[in-house]
Amino acid sequence: MKILVITEQRQGKWNNASFETLAAAQQIAKDTSSTVSALVIGKGIAAFADELAAKNVAEVLKVEHDLLEAYTADGYCAALKQVVESAKPELVLFPHTYQVRDFAPKLAAMLGKGMIGDCIGYRNEGGKLVFVRQMFQGKTAADVVFVGTAPWFASFQSGAFRADLLAAHPSGKAPVNAVSVTVDAEQIRTRPLDLFKEAKSAVDLTQAPLIVAIGRGIKAPENIPQAEALAKALGGEIAASRPICDEGWLPMERQIGSSGQTVAPKLYLALGISGAIQHVVGMKGARTIVAINKDANAPIFEIADYGVVGDIFEIMPALTEALEKTKTA
Amino acid sequence: MNIIVCIKQVPSKDAPLAIAGNWIKESDIGFEMNEPDSYALEEALRLKEKHGGEVIALSLGPERVKQTIKEALAKGADRAIHIVDDHFAQLDPLGSAKTLAAAIQKEKADLVLTGLQSDDHGFGQTGVLLAGLLNLPHATIIMQIEVVDGKMKLKRELEAGWFQHIECPLPAVLSIQSGINKVRYATLKGIMAAKKKEIAAMTHESLGVSAEPTQRIEKIYVPTKTKKTEFLTGTPKEVATKLVEKLKFEARVI
Numbered sequence: 001m002k003i004l005v006i007t008e009q010r011q012g013k014w015n016n017a018s019f020e021t022l023a024a025a026q027q028i029a030k031d032t033s034s035t036v037s038a039l040v041i042g043k044g045i046a047a048f049a050d051e052l053a054a055k056n057v058a059e060v061l062k063v064e065h066d067l068l069e070a071y072t073a074d075g076y077c078a079a080l081k082q083v084v085e086s087a088k089p090e091l092v093l094f095p096h097t098y099q100v101r102d103f104a105p106k107l108a109a110m111l112g113k114g115m116i117g118d119c120i121g122y123r124n125e126g127g128k129l130v131f132v133r134q135m136f137q138g139k140t141a142a143d144v145v146f147v148g149t150a151p152w153f154a155s156f157q158s159g160a161f162r163a164d165l166l167a168a169h170p171s172g173k174a175p176v177n178a179v180s181v182t183v184d185a186e187q188i189r190t191r192p193l194d195l196f197k198e199a200k201s202a203v204d205l206t207q208a209p210l211i212v213a214i215g216r217g218i219k220a221p222e223n224i225p226q227a228e229a230l231a232k233a234l235g236g237e238i239a240a241s242r243p244i245c246d247e248g249w250l251p252m253e254r255q256i257g258s259s260g261q262t263v264a265p266k267l268y269l270a271l272g273i274s275g276a277i278q279h280v281v282g283m284k285g286a287r288t289i290v291a292i293n294k295d296a297n298a299p300i301f302e303i304a305d306y307g308v309v310g311d312i313f314e315i316m317p318a319l320t321e322a323l324e325k326t327k328t329a
Numbered sequence: 330m331n332i333i334v335c336i337k338q339v340p341s342k343d344a345p346l347a348i349a350g351n352w353i354k355e356s357d358i359g360f361e362m363n364e365p366d367s368y369a370l371e372e373a374l375r376l377k378e379k380h381g382g383e384v385i386a387l388s389l390g391p392e393r394v395k396q397t398i399k400e401a402l403a404k405g406a407d408r409a410i411h412i413v414d415d416h417f418a419q420l421d422p423l424g425s426a427k428t429l430a431a432a433i434q435k436e437k438a439d440l441v442l443t444g445l446q447s448d449d450h451g452f453g454q455t456g457v458l459l460a461g462l463l464n465l466p467h468a469t470i471i472m473q474i475e476v477v478d479g480k481m482k483l484k485r486e487l488e489a490g491w492f493q494h495i496e497c498p499l500p501a502v503l504s505i506q507s508g509i510n511k512v513r514y515a516t517l518k519g520i521m522a523a524k525k526k527e528i529a530a531m532t533h534e535s536l537g538v539s540a541e542p543t544q545r546i547e548k549i550y551v552p553t554k555t556k557k558t559e560f561l562t563g564t565p566k567e568v569a570t571k572l573v574e575k576l577k578f579e580a581r582v583i
Contacts, residue, residue: 077461097488099487102468103457109426134552136340140348141552142550143550147421193494195493196494308561317565319573323583
């Protein structure tokens with residue numbers, strides 16, 4: 001089987017989920033005696049192609065065109081359809097990024113095929129590939145298989161595979177092959193404009209995927225910057241249990257619990273929070289709960305996925321440092 | 330501006346799910362409007378209030394879906410289309426999109442809106458597939474819509490706090506990001522008015538759609554999750570390293 005991985009870069013930067021998907025492809029290739037090709041698309045992407053060529057891949061496909069400099073769904077679909085038709089892969093894999101969500105299902109449909117999106121894993125059942133994805137907001141998992149003939153399209157959720165397990169090319173470098181595509185300006189119906197970041201205004205903790213929450217264990221307002229530094233290293237929002245806001249150490253809008261906000265983030269890191277029911281009702285829907293508390297019998301541990309019995313003032317700085325390290329790694 | 334909003338009905342958020350093969354037992358649980366779709370509906374109603382026109386709610390599913398359609402009508406949709414299908418849960422994303430596209434083609438819509446994804450299957454493909462099938466331009470994860478001179482200026486959410494403005498002609502298909510607006514409640518007046526609004530019933534047969542599936546869900550199951558707390562021990566530094574490792578590769582939340 002020939003596996004084609006569509007990588008993603010924007011404005012001179014990789015989307016690192018690309019390497020996780022490449023690692024997934026290498027693993028599938030090993031399991032099924034297949035080959036992996038990696039594709040990079042855009043303009044002025046020679047350096048990206050070279051970087052991919054250093055990985056354990058059979059070849060790198062470089063798809064360059066002036067009209068592919070900025071991403072558009074129309075441009076990418078037009079170009080990639082031609083590549084899939086000429087390269088004839090059986091399996092086309094994508095990282096499940098916002099950009100992939102925006103065009104990959106349509107690309108598959110243009111070829112009369114379907115896509116299994118947002119997979120968290122796969123199994124090889126005697127040559128049949130079974131893809132695992134979540135349903136019902138992660139309450140259930142589902143085994144999904146392709147029906148019909150290749151090419152098949154699938155995307156892997158970020159974090160599903162480890163980019164650090166990516167194998168390097170055994171003998172130095174894979175060939176980089178430029179694939180020419182025809183794209184007309186008229187085919188591109190949307191016009192991408194400015195890319196920008198917004199200054200954060202009012203906090204909406206319900207939308208925050210990562211939350212660091214503090215409770216009475218923080219002891220004094222002077223200690224809050226330590227928790228804020230941790231939240232910053234995590235890229236998350238700071239929140240608190242009721243007593244902290246009652247004291248005015250943090251604004252009321254950052255309060256989680258029955259009298260505050262109800263949140264269901266991906267990660268809820270509870271620091272020095274005992275886990276009174278009034279607080280728990282506001283955060284028990286979190287996907288992953290980490291509790292750090294000096295009291296091993298604190299009720300927060302009943303709902304925690306990961307627990308640390310210890311001094312938050314020792315663990316906060318250590319954790320901040322460990323998180324900073326993964327960012328620079 | 331005529332707008333079609335695709336709305337799915339999904340199990341209520343707090344519904345206890347009992348698995349039955351590759352779907353769930355539908356008896357004894359409540360259903361509600363898919364939350365992401367409620368934002369799409371709200372956006373459609375706001376665009377109509379600003380630019381005039383009509384809002385049509387389009388839903389695919391069994392008889393129970395009528396309740397969600399009525400909610401959309403009570404909130405202000407002008408009429409609705411119900412594609413009645415008891416086996417909708419067995420459709421793959423392309424099959425659902427082909428069915429919806431066939432109904433949309435019968436209308437003259439300037440804009441088709443969907444929510445970002447459904448809280449049940451969670452495929453998140455409908456909007457993009459509709460655009461492909463209807464040969465319309467599209468954009469997804471939309472946080473703002475401005476209509477000027479027959480064109481839209483959109484704000485699209487990217488990852489890691491980035492946004493992008495996009496210009497998109499009409500007609501088009503947009504997938505709306507949750508949180509784009511504050512969703513309204515139906516008023517008593519709205520609920521009364523909804524009783525007189527039209528719900529056109531259609532079927533795969535009347536639409537002439539039969540799609541061969543491209544994928545099949547073999548089974549669903551409760552993921553092997555151990556809510557038993559895993560305690561991490563060691564020096565603060567060791568604990569911190571272990572925790573980051575766990576969050577990154579086991580829980581996959583960072």
